[in-house]
Structure formats: C-alpha cells, structure tokens
Amino acid sequence: MAYPGKITKFAMGHLSKAPATRAFPLGELIITPHFRGKLVLKADDCIGCGLCERDCPAYAIKVENRGTKENKDFHVTLNLAHCIFCCQCMDSCRKGCLSYTPNVQLAGFNKDDLIVDLTEEWKAAQAVSAEEAPAEEAAVDEAKPEE
Amino acid sequence: MSKKVIVPIGPQHPALKEPACFSLTLEGEKVLSAVVGVGYNHRGLEKSCESRSYIQSLYIIERVCGICSHSHSTCFLQCAEELAGVEITRRAAYIRVLMGELERLHSHLLWLGVAAHLIGFDTLFCYAWRDRELVLDLLADLGGNRVNYGINTPGGVRRDVTPEQIQDILSTMDILDKQLAYYVELALGDTVLAARLANVGKLSKEECIHFGAVGPTARAAEVNYDIRKVGPTAAYAEIPFNVITDTHADVFGRTVVRVLEMVESVKMVRYAVANMPDGDILVKFPRKVPAGEVVSRYEAPRGEDVHYVKANGSEHPERVRVRAPSEANWHGMAHMIEGDYLADAPLIIAAIDPCYSCTDRAFVLNNNNTGEQQVFDWKQLRQYSIDFYKKEHGFDASKIKIAEKKHF
Amino acid sequence: MALSLFNILIFPGFLFLGVYSLAFEYIDRIIYARMQNRQGPPWFQPLADFLKLVGKETIIPEDADKNIFKALPIFAMAAVTAAFLYVPITGVNSLFPFEGDLIVVLYLLTIPTLTFFLAGWMSSSLYSTIGAVRAMTQLFSYEVPLFMALLAPAILAGTWSLSGIAAYYHANPLWILVNIPAFLVAIVAIQGKLERLPFDMPEAETELCAGTFTEYSGRLLAIFRMAIDAELVVVAAIVAAVFFPIFVANAWLGFLIFVIKTLVVAFILAIFRSVMARIRIEQMVIFCWKYLTPVALLQIVINIVIKGVL
Numbered sequence: 001m002a003y004p005g006k007i008t009k010f011a012m013g014h015l016s017k018a019p020a021t022r023a024f025p026l027g028e029l030i031i032t033p034h035f036r037g038k039l040v041l042k043a044d045d046c047i048g049c050g051l052c053e054r055d056c057p058a059y060a061i062k063v064e065n066r067g068t069k070e071n072k073d074f075h076v077t078l079n080l081a082h083c084i085f086c087c088q089c090m091d092s093c094r095k096g097c098l099s100y101t102p103n104v105q106l107a108g109f110n111k112d113d114l115i116v117d118l119t120e121e122w123k124a125a126q127a128v129s130a131e132e133a134p135a136e137e138a139a140v141d142e143a144k145p146e147e
Numbered sequence: 148m149s150k151k152v153i154v155p156i157g158p159q160h161p162a163l164k165e166p167a168c169f170s171l172t173l174e175g176e177k178v179l180s181a182v183v184g185v186g187y188n189h190r191g192l193e194k195s196c197e198s199r200s201y202i203q204s205l206y207i208i209e210r211v212c213g214i215c216s217h218s219h220s221t222c223f224l225q226c227a228e229e230l231a232g233v234e235i236t237r238r239a240a241y242i243r244v245l246m247g248e249l250e251r252l253h254s255h256l257l258w259l260g261v262a263a264h265l266i267g268f269d270t271l272f273c274y275a276w277r278d279r280e281l282v283l284d285l286l287a288d289l290g291g292n293r294v295n296y297g298i299n300t301p302g303g304v305r306r307d308v309t310p311e312q313i314q315d316i317l318s319t320m321d322i323l324d325k326q327l328a329y330y331v332e333l334a335l336g337d338t339v340l341a342a343r344l345a346n347v348g349k350l351s352k353e354e355c356i357h358f359g360a361v362g363p364t365a366r367a368a369e370v371n372y373d374i375r376k377v378g379p380t381a382a383y384a385e386i387p388f389n390v391i392t393d394t395h396a397d398v399f400g401r402t403v404v405r406v407l408e409m410v411e412s413v414k415m416v417r418y419a420v421a422n423m424p425d426g427d428i429l430v431k432f433p434r435k436v437p438a439g440e441v442v443s444r445y446e447a448p449r450g451e452d453v454h455y456v457k458a459n460g461s462e463h464p465e466r467v468r469v470r471a472p473s474e475a476n477w478h479g480m481a482h483m484i485e486g487d488y489l490a491d492a493p494l495i496i497a498a499i500d501p502c503y504s505c506t507d508r509a510f511v512l513n514n515n516n517t518g519e520q521q522v523f524d525w526k527q528l529r530q531y532s533i534d535f536y537k538k539e540h541g542f543d544a545s546k547i548k549i550a551e552k553k554h555f
Numbered sequence: 556m557a558l559s560l561f562n563i564l565i566f567p568g569f570l571f572l573g574v575y576s577l578a579f580e581y582i583d584r585i586i587y588a589r590m591q592n593r594q595g596p597p598w599f600q601p602l603a604d605f606l607k608l609v610g611k612e613t614i615i616p617e618d619a620d621k622n623i624f625k626a627l628p629i630f631a632m633a634a635v636t637a638a639f640l641y642v643p644i645t646g647v648n649s650l651f652p653f654e655g656d657l658i659v660v661l662y663l664l665t666i667p668t669l670t671f672f673l674a675g676w677m678s679s680s681l682y683s684t685i686g687a688v689r690a691m692t693q694l695f696s697y698e699v700p701l702f703m704a705l706l707a708p709a710i711l712a713g714t715w716s717l718s719g720i721a722a723y724y725h726a727n728p729l730w731i732l733v734n735i736p737a738f739l740v741a742i743v744a745i746q747g748k749l750e751r752l753p754f755d756m757p758e759a760e761t762e763l764c765a766g767t768f769t770e771y772s773g774r775l776l777a778i779f780r781m782a783i784d785a786e787l788v789v790v791a792a793i794v795a796a797v798f799f800p801i802f803v804a805n806a807w808l809g810f811l812i813f814v815i816k817t818l819v820v821a822f823i824l825a826i827f828r829s830v831m832a833r834i835r836i837e838q839m840v841i842f843c844w845k846y847l848t849p850v851a852l853l854q855i856v857i858n859i860v861i862k863g864v865l
Contacts, residue, residue: 003336
C-alpha cells in the first residue's frame with residue numbers, strides 16, 4: 001500500500017535502539033584487522049635494493065645509502081603526505097621487510113613531521129623493546145599483522 | 148510575462164560534491180534551458196600514466212574514481228593482461244567479481260543516500276549510508292582500504308579471501324537482504340518519494356540511445372545493455388544474474404533499477420563465495436609489455452567503462468585513455484533538466500550518479516590552417532590569470548609568490 | 556511595574572523564551588538524529604552554535620540596504636517574543652489576556668515569515684531572491700488552513716481569546732475530540748510555517764544553498780536562527796493551549812504540564828520532519844489548497860453546526 005511517510009514505523013523503531021554512529025574522538029577506534037595503515041620496516045633484513053622506490057606510484061618512499069660503499073648504511077624514508085597506503089612497496093620487497101600497522105591517525109601540525117625515517121624508527125623500537133620486559137615485545141608483534 | 152533569470156548551480160554549491168557549473172535559465176521555477184559546464188577538475192591522469200610503469204599506473208587508474216575504483220583498475224588490467232598475453236586464474240577472476248559486486252552495492256547505496264539527501268529525505272539517507280558502512284567494512288577487510296581497495300595487481304589479485312572473511316561476507320549479506328527488501332518496499336510505497344521522483348528527468352529509450360547514455364540511466368529506459376551480459380569479463384560469464392530494466396525512464400525508474408540491481412548483486416556475491424574455485428591468485432606479469440593496443444570494457448556501477456591502452460614494448464604504457472561512464476551520461480543532461488523545475492535540477496544531476504573528476508579531460512586544438520596549437524605553458528597561464536584579474540576585478544595578483552614545488 | 560518588567564524580560568518573556576527555544580532545538584535535533592539511528596548532538600550544541608555565530612564576522616552585501624538588512628532579524632525576534640506573552644503558560648490565563656488575542660498572536664507570527672521574505676529580497680542575491688519568492692508563495696498556501704484550523708476551536712468556544720479557548724475546553728474537555736481534524740491540519744500547516752520538512756523549500760539547502768538566509772552571517776544570522784527556534788516554541792505553546800486542554804490552578808504544576816504538552820507537540824513535529832521528503836513548491840500549493848483547506852473548512856462547518864445545535 002502506498003501512503004506518505006511510509007518510513008514512520010521503521011524510523012520510530014530506532015528511537016529505542018542504540019545509535020549506529022559514535023562520537024568519534026571519544027571512545028575506541030575500531031579498525032578492521034587487515035586495514036593498511038602506516039608502514040614499518042624491519043631494517044635488519046633490508047638490503048637497500050630500491051625495488052620499493054621503483055614501484056611506488058606516489059614517489060613517497062626513498063632508499064638512500066648514508067654510509068660508504070663498503071660500510072653500507074641504508075635509510076628508508078617515507079613521506080606520509082605523499083603515501084597513498086597502497087602497500088605496493090610491501091609486495092615489491094623481495095625480503096619481506098616492510099609491513100603495515102593499523103596506525104591511521106597520522107595527522108600533525110608540522111609538515112616536516114610527516115617525513116619519517118623508517119630505519120631510525122625501527123632502531124628506536126628495538127632499543128625500547130630490548131630495555132623493557134618481553135611482554136612489551138609481544139604487544140609490538142601484535143601491532144604488526146603478518147600478511 | 149515573467150522575467151528570465153540565469154541561476155548558476157555550481158561551481159560551488161551544496162548539491163554538488165565536486166565542482167561543475169550548470170547554468171539554468173529559469174522562468175519562474177521552470178527551467179527553460181540548461182548549459183552543462185564541466186572541466187573544473189582536470190587532473191592529468193592519462194598523461195601521468197604515460198610516465199609510470201604498469202604497476203604504478205594501476206594505482207593512478209584506481210584513483211580515477213573514488214567510488215568505482217575497482218571497476219577502473221580491473222578494466223585497465225584487462226587491457227594490460229591482454230597485451231602481455233597473461234591469463235588470470237579462475238580464483239582471481241572470482242575474487243575480482245566479488246569485489247566488483249561489493250563495490251556495486253556500496254556505490255548504489257551511496258547513490259540512494261545522496262538522492263534521498265537531495266530531496267531532503269535525510270532519514271533514508273542515514274539508513275542507506277549506515278548500511279553502506281557494512282559493505283565498506285567488508286571491502287576494507289578484503290582489500291585493505293575503504294574505497295581504493297588496491298586488491299588488483301597485474302596478473303591477478305593481491306590478497307586471498309579467507310574462510311573467516313567469507314563468514315563475514317555471508318552474515319553481512321543477510322543483513323543487507325533484509326534492508327534491501329525494505330528499500331524496495333519503501334521506494335514503491337512512499338507517495339511523497341514517488342511524487343518527487345516520478346516524471347522527473349525523462350530520457351526515453353530513443354533519447355538514451357541518441358545521447359549514448361549508459362548504465363542505470365539507460366536501463367531505466369528499457370535499454371537492455373549490461374557489459375556483464377553483453378561482453379562478460381572475469382568470471383561474469385559463469386555467474387547467473389538478471390539484467391534489471393525498467394519502463395519509467397525517469398529518476399524513479401533509475402532508483403528502482405539501482406535498488407533491484409543491489410538485490411541481484413547480493414545474490415551474485417553469495418554465488419561467487421559459494422562457488423569460488425581453489426588455486427593460485429597470482430600469475431607472473433612481465434615488467435615490459437609487448438607493443439600493441441587494446442580496448443576493454445567493464446560494467447562499473449555507473450555504467451559502461453571503457454579503457455584503451457597502447458603499449459610500445461617498454462615498461463610504460465604509451466597512451467592510456469579512460470572513458471568513464473559519467474562521460475557518456477553528460478550528453479543527455481541538458482535535455483533531462485530542460486522543462487523540469489529548479490527544485491528537481493540537483494536531483495536530475497545526481498540521478499546519473501555523476502563523477503565529475505573522472506570525466507574531465509584536456510584537449511589540444513590544432514588550427515588546421517596555420518598548424519598552430521593553442522596551448523598555454525605554466526608561465527603564460529600565470530600571466531593570463533594576472534591579466535584577467537587586473538581587467539575584471541582590478542586586483543593585482545602579480546606580487547603573489549608561488550611556492551616552489553618540492554618533493555622531499 | 557517591576558513585576559511586568561520581570562514578566563516581559565525574564566519569565567515567561569524574553570530570557571525564558573531564549574533558553575527554552577535552545578532546549579527545544581536540542582530536543583528536536585536529538586529526536587531527529589535518533590530516528591535516523593545517529594548519535595545526535597550533545598546537549599550544549601544549540602547554545603554552542605549560537606555563540607559561534609555571534610562571534611563570527613557579519614558580512615552585509617554591497618547592494619543591500621544596510622539598515623533594513625540589520626533590522627530584519629530583530630523584527631523577527633521581537634514579533635515572536637511579543638506573541639509569546641499572549642500564550643497561556645502557567646495556567647489557563649496568559650500574561651496579558653484580552654478578547655481577540657488569538658488573532659493578534661497569529662498575525663504576530665506572520666511577521667517572521669515577512670521578514671524572511673524581505674531578508675531574501677534585500678540580500679539581492681539570486682538564491683535568496685528565489686528563496687524569498689518561495690517563502691511568500693508558501694505563506695499564501697499554509698496561512699489559510701492554519702488560521703482556519705485554529706479558529707475552528709475558537710468558534711466552538713465562542714471566544715477569540717487564547718485564554719478563553721483554554722478555559723472553555725478545560726471546562727468541557729470532551730469537545731476537543733471534535734477538533735481532531737483541525738489538530739491534524741494545524742500540525743501539517745505548522746511545518747509550513749516553520750519552514751521545516753517537508754515544506755522547507757524557502758531554504759532548501761541542496762537547491763538554494765541557504766535560501767533566504769544565504770547572505771546572512773554572524774550575529775544577524777544568529778538572531779534569525781534564534782527567532783526560528785523561538786517561533787517553534789510559540790507555535791507549540793499555541794497548539795498545546797488550544798488542543799490539549801489540561802490545566803491546573805497551581806502555577807508550578809501548571810508550568811510542568813506546559814513543558815510536557817509542548818514537548819509532546821515537539822515530538823510530533825520532529826517525527827513529522829523525519830519521515831518526509833521535501834516536496835516541490837507547486838506540489839505544496841496544490842496540497843494545501845486541495846486537501847488542507849477543505850478539511851479545515853469542513854471543521855469550521857462542523858463546529859458552526861454544533862454551536863448552533865447547542
């Protein structure tokens with residue numbers, strides 16, 4: 001039967017139901033387990049081949065050798081402002097040393113903060129996990145889901 | 148004799164989600180004539196593909212459209228794979244279809260919400276978008292992102308579907324089934340909705356064919372044309388479904404077609420999940436693609452999507468051409484708006500589910516007599532804009548410094 | 556004198572109306588949101604919106620007449636506030652009742668619509684002009700059924716005073732059942748008066764940006780929005796007084812009953828707003844003259860016949 005305001009009964013039913021939306025900054029951020037967020041690098045395995053740089057469609061990732069020819073010191077920098085989170089670099093990497101985290105809240109007030117040195121970040125994380133209890137390590141592992 | 152006024156809808160207008168300008172000549176509330184002005188959104192997508200490898204181009208092509216991203220990337224890959232002589236595995240084909248149909252669900256739910264919002268029916272808008280969120284969660288989990296899923300890769304797909312994800316998909320489809328049945332009932336049973344949608348933006352079958360309309364716009368006028376049936380790609384040939392057509396040929400018909408198409412899509416997703424063959428999801432794709440040219444078609448949620456790729460044997464494509472479905476639907480737009488009321492204009496524009504930035508392309512006009520090309524380079528363009536503002540607005544813009552472009 | 560000033564400025568006058576209309580806006584919005592399965596705004600949102608607008612820069616179009624442009628929102632607010640003083644709140648009697656105040660209140664409530672029209676016309680912008688014309692067209696459609704729907708109970712009560720009508724139906728509560736068609740007509744016409752869905756064509760956001768208020772900003776827009784909120788309260792109070800004849804002698808209890816009655820009206824109006832799509836202006840004119848006016852006319856005939864029989 002056709003009549004105006006047919007949605008009334010359906011809509012009234014929602015008055016007693018909990019809302020489907022959430023007040024965003026408050027409460028927990030729910031992200032599906034396979035969501036691609038910020039990249040992390042396992043710097044130990046990185047051989048500096050530059051395949052990630054070659055395949056990056058946004059020219060966001062960059063591999064550079066800051067050491068000498070004999071004593072290599074590869075640094076992988078990621079420009080989060082350019083990164084489109086496609087994770088093609090992850091697929092291109094033959095060593096599997098790049099992986100994504102569910103970290104998506106990356107906005108900041110300073111443009112320079114958006115250029116991150118993934119190698120330094122990994123070294124810092126290693127230093128922290130070496131100092132602290134092994135329980136911390138488990139938490140870090142959890143934050144990096146394996147493909 | 149009432150006065151004629153020209154009302155601009157756009158470039159900035161609450162009804163438009165992207166800039167475009169529709170100049171409507173009004174007499175009272177009736178639209179006498181309409182001029183469609185698109186071209187505010189040129190992004191140089193096709194050109195930028197030419198300087199990137201096929202893998203990199205894929206992500207550019209995926210971002211042609213924010214909603215039918217999977218359709219565009221699949222269509223582009225169909226070209227690339229045919230050029231390289233690579234055939235994807237059946238499992239990969241099924242996963243592509245699965246994503247394509249989930250995308251259709253999300254796109255049509257989005258459209259339903261937008262159309263409801265344009266006629267002030269925000270309650271339906273909120274329900275449609277709430278249900279769309281369920282589909283987006285599925286897509287985010289399957290692909291890794293909410294809209295640019297990035298599941299396609301040359302030679303197959305990047306991610307496999309796990310049994311847990313299949314459970315998620317099936318339970319979401321159960322919820323959607325119930326909701327879609329309700330939307331069908333609502334679309335056919337609410338008189339206020341029908342009063343706003345019916346007999347608005349008429350485009351008859353002959354006119355559809357004349358203007359080259361595609362997708363739900365054409366199918367609402369009994370044009371039985373769906374690439375999934377006419378020229379099936381991926382696994383569409385193996386999956387049973389009905390092409391939905393309608394006789395209304397107006398916005399109401401387009402609504403009905405889209406809602407019923409969603410019901411079909413739910414069935415297709417169920418079938419694809421139940422009959423998904425085992426096997427690999429990826430075959431090796433060469434970096435260098437042999438020379439040749441290919442045109443490929445795919446049924447995007449908005450209609451027929453056409454891609455053309457010309458390869459020259461190197462790592463980069465030589466020429467990429469994207470004919471987005473909205474581009475085909477623009478031609479009948481002025482005809483649809485004319486004769487209707489101003490209040491209906493945003494709804495008619497939205498009824499083709501337009502995608503402004505997908506359609507904007509740049510052309511270079513060659514003067515046949517002199518052989519001149521009228522193209523501005525960056526400096527000339529800046530000088531032109533400075534002169535323009537000085538002349539039109541008396542504002543000297545020459546002192547404004549432009550920041551240097553830097554990558555890192 | 557002091558009591559009158561207190562009544563006019565604080566309770567139940569200007570200040571109370573302001574606070575109550577903000578609360579009303581919140582209730583309206585939260586019901587609207589909950590029906591759409593949304594979270595809805597926090598309780599302070601209407602006040603925050605108001606304060607934000609007050610703090611913003613006011614821009615006046617070059618072509619507009621500056622004095623009239625600035626005066627219009629204040630006119631709208633003043634008219635609504637004045638109308639509120641003649642509506643019964645704590646009991647059967649309003650603050651300054653007199654014979655014929657129903658007509659005065661209805662005319663005072665027409666002034667905001669006229670200011671909306673003038674505001675749109677004065678803005679000399681295309682969108683506002685179209686919005687203004689639509690506001691005027693709409694006025695001619697809903698005003699007649701609304702007046703008739705509110706005058707029909709008055710005919711039965713035999714008085715043109717809101718307090719008199721309230722007193723009559725308080726004494727004979729069963730007669731209110733006769734007025735149910737008038738109540739329905741009034742609820743629909745009020746949506747037109749308040750420019751709410753399905754009759755919000757004058758400020759149809761997706762067609763005309765903000766319609767009549769496109770060029771308004773800052774403090775002036777804040778006052779306009781306040782006037783619209785206050786209009787909602789006043790109209791709800793009138794409907795409550797005419798169609799819900801529940802009054803008690805105790806002033807505090809009477810006030811509580813007033814709040815409950817107006818909330819019920821707000822609830823009905825919010826539901827009405829949630830379940831409708833915006834119709835076109837010409838559909839609205841047809842609907843009002845073809846369906847609403849005949850029903851209101853029928854109500855008047857019925858009430859005259861009953862009055863004659865009595």
